[in-house]
Amino acid sequence: MMNRLPDIPTNIYEDEIIDFLAERYHCTPKEIIQCFLAQNGMTQNTDEKKNSFILEENEMEILRGLTKDYLKNEL
Numbered sequence: 086m087m088n089r090l091p092d093i094p095t096n097i098y099e100d101e102i103i104d105f106l107a108e109r110y111h112c113t114p115k116e117i118i119q120c121f122l123a124q125n126g127m128t129q130n131t132d133e134k135k136n137s138f139i140l141e142e143n144e145m146e147i148l149r150g151l152t153k154d155y156l157k158n159e160l
Contacts, residue, residue, distance in 0.1 A: 091156055093118055110138045121148045
């Protein structure tokens with residue numbers, strides 16, 4: 086697994102889809118992205134409080150589409 090967090094632009098955290106998922110899972114947009122990256126095996130979830138949710142595969146596909154230009158070397 087990667088130790089560094091991939092470079093995700095700030096505007097991704099403000100995307101309405103990320104906001105929707107954050108509301109759905111009662112967390113922050115940052116936690117959504119961290120969970121997405123962890124589920125993709127791109128980073129370890131190093132927060133003290135582990136995510137108490139798992140993104141569904143269709144949500145993962147949507148997030149892959151949103152981040153593909155930023156993570157093309159990572160995915």
